[in-house]
Amino acid sequence: MTYYDSIAQQYKKSKQLPFRLHIEAYTYFHLLGNLVGKSLLDLACGEGFYTRQFKLQGAARVIGVEISEKMIELARQEEAREPQDIEYILGDVLELDKIGSFDLVVASFLLNYAQTREQLLKMCQSIFVNLRPGGRFVTINNNDSQPPQSYLTTEKYGFIKSIDSPLIEGTPIQYIWTVPGSDQKFRFNNYYLSTATYEWAFQSVGFKEVRWQKPIVSPQGVEEFGQEFWQDFLNCVPIVGIECLK
16 A cells, blocks of 8 residues: 555546546435534545545544555645644554444445455444444445446546456456546556445445445536536446445
């Protein structure tokens, strides 16, 4: 994960890509619903992009956890510049103890870093133990069900995926991103685990309900770019939302 220290600035800039606002964030907040007064634990919070938004949306208590020192440094710099009473913790979700009993545990692209079903189960255990009874886990994740033949279709949105071998449990899926406003690219790997493996992990730790959400486009995104611009994204479904109820 020290690799993320080297791409922290580029990853932060990638949040400016239109799909991240008009599809990723819109889908995420559609699942989250009303945050006013809620306690929230943000895992794999990165530089705190969403963490700050959760607070702005009315969450009463927000804690962010991130494994990359550089990412946490960027998050804390932003907190110092514009204080929102957000606590940032440097830590690995695979080794996370109980921090508290939260209304919501959320994550942006966390589970897709699990390379084995055992790692995925451990992540889910860390999530589950930090939720109050009746609490929810909401995440945006790589969609492992996306057909590899559509991996290049998303280039116009600022990223593509690639694989060097057939999709089996643990196959690396490389993301290649273009930094907005430049020709600069950066890369990192997610890992393939089947939908059945995800369902198994959620059920094994005790989640009562699991809901999968296909990406949806904001009305503003349709107005600004047109429905046709987004159709390739919606057809190949490169990301997916997941909601789990404790």
